[in-house]
Amino acid sequence: MDTATHITMGIAIGGLATLDPVVQQDTTLFTAVMVGAIIGSHAPDFDTILKLRNNAVYIRHHRGITHSIPAVVFWGIAVASIIYLFVPAVNFLHLWLWTFLAVILHVFVDIFNAYGTQAYRPFSRKWVAHGFISTFDPYIFSLHIIGIIAWILGANPGYTWLLIYFVIVLYYIKRFIDKREIVKIIHENFDGVVQIATSPTSKQNIWRVALTTDSHYYVGRVGDGHITIEDRFLRISVPDNELIRTAKQDKNISAFLSFSPIYRWEIIEYDDFSEVRFIDLRYRSEDGHYPFIAIVQIDDNMRLMNSYTGWIFSEEKLQSKLKIDSGMI
Numbered sequence: 461m462d463t464a465t466h467i468t469m470g471i472a473i474g475g476l477a478t479l480d481p482v483v484q485q486d487t488t489l490f491t492a493v494m495v496g497a498i499i500g501s502h503a504p505d506f507d508t509i510l511k512l513r514n515n516a517v518y519i520r521h522h523r524g525i526t527h528s529i530p531a532v533v534f535w536g537i538a539v540a541s542i543i544y545l546f547v548p549a550v551n552f553l554h555l556w557l558w559t560f561l562a563v564i565l566h567v568f569v570d571i572f573n574a575y576g577t578q579a580y581r582p583f584s585r586k587w588v589a590h591g592f593i594s595t596f597d598p599y600i601f602s603l604h605i606i607g608i609i610a611w612i613l614g615a616n617p618g619y620t621w622l623l624i625y626f627v628i629v630l631y632y633i634k635r636f637i638d639k640r641e642i643v644k645i646i647h648e649n650f651d652g653v654v655q656i657a658t659s660p661t662s663k664q665n666i667w668r669v670a671l672t673t674d675s676h677y678y679v680g681r682v683g684d685g686h687i688t689i690e691d692r693f694l695r696i697s698v699p700d701n702e703l704i705r706t707a708k709q710d711k712n713i714s715a716f717l718s719f720s721p722i723y724r725w726e727i728i729e730y731d732d733f734s735e736v737r738f739i740d741l742r743y744r745s746e747d748g749h750y751p752f753i754a755i756v757q758i759d760d761n762m763r764l765m766n767s768y769t770g771w772i773f774s775e776e777k778l779q780s781k782l783k784i785d786s787g788m789i
Contacts, residue, residue, distance in 0.1 A: 461566075461569050461570060461595060461596070465604065466501045467498060467501060469501045470497040470500065472604060473558060474493055474558070475618060476558075477490065478617045480554060480558070486550065489550040492543050492547050493555055493559070499559075500535060500562035500563045501566050502566070503535040504527050505566075523570060523576065523577040524577075524581070527579055528578060528579065528580075530581075536564075537556065540556040571588045572592055574589055575595060576589025587719065591658040592636055593660065594659070603628060604624070638667075639658055641685070646669065649687055651673065653671060655671065655722060656672075657669065657721060657722050659742060665683055667681065667682045667683070668680075670741040671722075672695065675694070676692055676694060677694075677722065677724055679691040679693075679744050690748070691744065698725050707756045709764070716753075721742075722742055723739055724738075724741060725737065732759060733758060734758050735755065736755070736756050737754070738753065740753065751772055753769065754768070767782075768782055
């Protein structure tokens with residue numbers, strides 16, 4: 461989920477903590493729990509600092525090891541312990557339990573959007589992305605804002621958040637059923653379906669889909685039970701040649717391929733170098749552009765020249781990222 465939603469979830473955990481008799485009786489502990497829940501609800505995303513290095517490192521590790529089972533345990537203990545240093549008189553067990561719950565909730569809700577996490581590490585490096593809740597879901601965020609306002613106005617925080625989270629659970633079930641129907645429709649209309657990636661939009665009845673069949677990649681939308689195909693690409697295997705093998709050695713290409721499940725590729729040859737592009741098909745914009753890509757330029761001697769991976773919305777911006785003189789192209 462997005463940062464704002466994670467923070468409001470931390471506040472919600474703090475409110476739920478008021479149902480704990482030990483927290484009820486100790487205002488200092490309540491304050492510590494609230495701080496721990498808010499920090500813990502965001503802690504797994506501290507890996508955003510990896511952007512300061514480069515996009516390849518960020519893409520390869522964001523929602524990776526920091527969202528793993530060992531990391532969840534670490535974040536809960538670390539955040540609670542740091543807070544405990546400042547208020548050693550509070551009950552550490554209850555401080556840790558509520559902080560730990562906030563961390564668990566963060567990782568848990570992240571597995572339901574299209575980006576996903578490597579939540580099963582170290583047992584599996586597979587990306588878990590169920591794709592039926594948006595990274596920013598206005599309904600979930602609005603319910604949290606309603607809960608915060610109700611709390612400010614004097615509503616019992618514990619029972620208020622229990623009610624709100626009951627509604628959110630029902631919403632998750634509804635979105636799961638929606639996705640299951642979409643998958644059913646796709647299988648009814650396409651033969652040889654290998655893989656399906658779904659992503660809900662802000663409109664409840666509109667979903668983005670990208671799918672792989674035995675022969676093609678399809679990108680489109682599903683609305684009110686009807687599929688609209690916006691793009692279709694032949695499914696051509698990535699060639700096993702020296703150029704591609706060299707490209708895969710590049711850190712940006714390697715990071716992209718470790719993350720993206722549905723993509724197409726293209727090779728563009730210039731006078732003295734070749735350009736290899738990989739394009740993620742899950743993120744088609746309204747104007748038909750695919751902004752999440754990886755690109756590498758390799759000279760005729762098979763030496764890596766420049767590369768980039770990330771979100772790019774224009775060719776001009778891409779070239780500035782690559783830092784290539786326009787006269788070379």
